[in-house]
Amino acid sequence: MKEPMSCKLPLHFICCLLLSVALSGCIPNFKYGVSPKVERLSELKVGITKRADVLMTLGEPRGKGAARFSDAMSQKLGIVPYHDIWFYEYLETDGNKVQLKFLLVFLDKDTYKGHFWFSSSELMEVERGL
């Protein structure tokens, strides 16, 4: 006669196992912001492209900032010392890792003056030969 099915595992082990499974299912992927369109930066022309065109090309920034370079450096480089910054950011996290992509766009009043972007490698499209 067959013995009825029974569980020999300790009760606390089962509790921990079920809790772990439930918790792992409750931690979704989080995504914040919109991935910056860095592939369109080549469409912008330093000293020529206006703020409205930057907005049309890259979309709405997620934030802003400012930079003040030293007067000596500015004179040496022939630039104005103060720039506005438009900040584009995108983050993904699964609770263990954080992947990010940041783009800073520098503006001198109404005119595009340059950019600076960086990204986690997982968010970059890896091209052959790089």
Place this chain on the structure above:
Amino acid sequence: MNAKPLKLTNIFIFKLFKHFEILVFAAVISLVTGCNIHVTAGSKPNLSILNNTLKQGVSTQQDVQKHLGEPSGKGLEMLPFMNKPRLTWTYYYEEGDMQDDRRLFLFVFFAEQKFDGYMWFSSLPEFKVDGLK
């Protein structure tokens, strides 16, 4: 030979439900699925200090620390157009929850031990770009 039918009471999960631990288990799951955790990291520096109080070439590291607080980190910056590195202090602040997460970066530059400029950028709600719509 007749196998004994599998009674519900013999299944381990129902034995589990009889015990106090399942109440704790249910409470934890409710907490995890129901609550929205708000987190902050770092401290928010007072950005108005940068233009209103600190003076390029005059303010010292002590002045910067007095007005902006202890930096999150320190480093060096040497960009292609520079002939020597500059000391850089970094400040970082983040706040968010499961719906949204935003941050602020501030870099303070020093040359010859004196305040030499800054760069900050932030996605915090108070730094939304004006006049876009």
